[in-house]
Amino acid sequence: MRNPQLNKNGELTHLLSIEGLPKGILESILNTADSFASVGEREVKKVPLLRGKSVFNLFFENSTRTRTTFEIAAKRLSADVINLNINASSASKGESLLDTIDNLSAMQADMFVVRHAQSGAPYLIAQHLNNLGVEHIHVVNAGDGRHAHPTQGLLDMYTIRHYKKDFSNLTVAIVGDILHSRVARSDIHALTTLGVPEVRVIGPRTLLPAHIEQMGVRVFHDMAEGLKGVDVVIMLRLQSERMKGALLPSAQEFYKSYGLTPDKLARAKGDAIVMHPGPMNRGVEIDSTVADGGQAVILPQVTFGIAVRMAVMSITAGN
Amino acid sequence: MRNPQLNKNGELTHLLSIEGLPKGILESILNTADSFASVGEREVKKVPLLRGKSVFNLFFENSTRTRTTFEIAAKRLSADVINLNINASSASKGESLLDTIDNLSAMQADMFVVRHAQSGAPYLIAQHLNNLGVEHIHVVNAGDGRHAHPTQGLLDMYTIRHYKKDFSNLTVAIVGDILHSRVARSDIHALTTLGVPEVRVIGPRTLLPAHIEQMGVRVFHDMAEGLKGVDVVIMLRLQSERMKGALLPSAQEFYKSYGLTPDKLARAKGDAIVMHPGPMNRGVEIDSTVADGGQAVILPQVTFGIAVRMAVMSITAGN
């Protein structure tokens, strides 16, 4: 079965998940993002690559921050952007997801940026378009359930490459609520594909998926041990709003064991970088001293995220 | 009394209702839409006709789908679009509708696209502007109460003309909840103005307005009979959210009597087309086999809708 993200020439036509994408495609996205990184610093922050194209932000789940990054990326590519919050609209009138998509496609959309609480929704949309033989509409996953958040994964890779140059001799630790994190899944796929020799996940048993080792990672429950000698620390947001039932004793307990404090960070390499997908819970998964400290690259991640999203949009639209 | 939709030269300056518009104006909108139909297929889907104009989408009633079609149409004409959801704003501060309009006019608006739950609200606005002698602001009705939805009526006409070429020998049936449907009213006015010799309405007594025959239509309660030999079937959405009290036994009962199934459709001409304004209630007013079948032109309606709205906007703004 063909990878639904690729067209018949093997080129990226949708971005649904980093899982299953070849290394070459990941690298080409990072390289293209390089060429866009300077656009944000120009006097006129615009390139005409998507001029006259219609990009639909389909947010079935509210996320102002992510929606904003895609909106900015699309506008810097000169696209027309249409924001749709679908909770309040057709969904409430009982229309099916695919009827909504068919309708928006009939409005001659060029791209759907899809955020959905259900894992697999962007796949369903892309498969539907593929089945119909529609080749001129591209789907970009902006986060689906617990499944994937590929542009976050890519911007994380861009950030790591920016600071560490080479993936082939790194040790990277991902810390916290792995279980509920689509970012963690996307990062693990990206890191292993790009050749990072050691990826670690650190968290309490209750916040780690069963059989996570099968993704090619080393599991640690003790943070001090897990951070020893790492080059990159990726902290995750504690998805408290997603947790049903009592997976955790309390935020304070979590902070004690898994919050990134200066002394825990001291176990990592001296030039280790600290990343976080935001928004941060200061004093829960990360200490303010670290969040605002010299090793944190959390704000550069945001800046690189615009360039990476511009790259994904222009590459898929061009294929 | 002058038709409030026309300026002193008899040209269309507002689009409020199809009722009372001469055939020539309807035809000129359809012809202009023809010239815009190809814009959506271009690499750069833009023409500069409304560049630098401010189009305000004033949605006093939420409708993401309709708002989106107008937003796209305006952006393809290069206008600046300002979306206003008025429930949450001044209306709640007790400001009157006309004070709101005066304020937005003072911001040098060029066009108001108005959706309102109250029949007649767009008329009130247009009359107010006409009374003030304001000639450079144009009002387009995007659906008012049960009264009218003229751009939907026009895109339905565009669709029929596209597939049937000539209105003068057609039989057209409109089926379902005629009583609550502004689309039905707009379609009936458009069809009779454009010279369709036989317009039929099909529905249960409880969902037909009293004295509907006076609009020049034939009334049927039996769907099999009503569809016999028709060229065009326009299905209506069952406006269940609008029905107060028990006008219907159940959605299942409705489907049995008035849902468009393949066997009911077989009573129509072999080349009959099936239309629906969307969003569809599959299994209520239309069977999925029909909705997705070869006679359905429901998605082309959406595509034509963009061109028709571009035509309405550019014609009114030009007059």
Add this chain to the structure above:
Amino acid sequence: MRNPQLNKNGELTHLLSIEGLPKGILESILNTADSFASVGEREVKKVPLLRGKSVFNLFFENSTRTRTTFEIAAKRLSADVINLNINASSASKGESLLDTIDNLSAMQADMFVVRHAQSGAPYLIAQHLNNLGVEHIHVVNAGDGRHAHPTQGLLDMYTIRHYKKDFSNLTVAIVGDILHSRVARSDIHALTTLGVPEVRVIGPRTLLPAHIEQMGVRVFHDMAEGLKGVDVVIMLRLQSERMKGALLPSAQEFYKSYGLTPDKLARAKGDAIVMHPGPMNRGVEIDSTVADGGQAVILPQVTFGIAVRMAVMSITAGN
């Protein structure tokens, strides 16, 4: 301590409050607004001054009307506008205001237009950017708590200058709910800075701040007396939704004492102008006869407001 609104050359880099701005800066804003006043009347209502810049409307407090005026002003300057309603987003995820700002700054924002229910929020943001040494992001206060609404103050000055030419021999009365009004505070600072010799405030004791005389105004509790011989009457909206507890007997009582009726207005000069920031409560603080009468310049205020906001945006962005 340096005025946080000015850069090291003493030029306006943020607009936070009229308080503390030198007369020369106020005048240069009004003069620049003059040059933009004609843009709204052009066929193409656009100038390319902010092309490729990203203007973020950060509305922590909902205000469709004010947001719209800034959105239009930014679009007429050719900026890309991103609207953020922050209640529904990161704020609910527990992110701090300054983390939100850091994030949006990292998206290479060029301007934040900030509306916030808390007095001082725009100051906090501007100080934060100043402390970081960020010089390319500009903050414009679109209303903070009871503190200031400087663009409203400036558009009021523009309106007065338009009709009265010279500030130096005017008597201006501000009437109504002074206590809760950021507009009143901004107007008083602007009027005194621009050299208006007599500024009066008129209202019941319960709606006047303690020690208001210290702002250089004359206090009146009797409206007929306070309006005697004035050139300009600035009516305020009765902020009923803000009043906690019973500061007023009733809206009817208020109207009787402080509503602007034709006979009260007759106490002012014959050519006095009547202003109101909107939205009006007709029959509460202003009679409809006056609101729609020949002395009212309430709608021109709105039109001038666009030009003034364009001026503020282009001046701060240029410095």
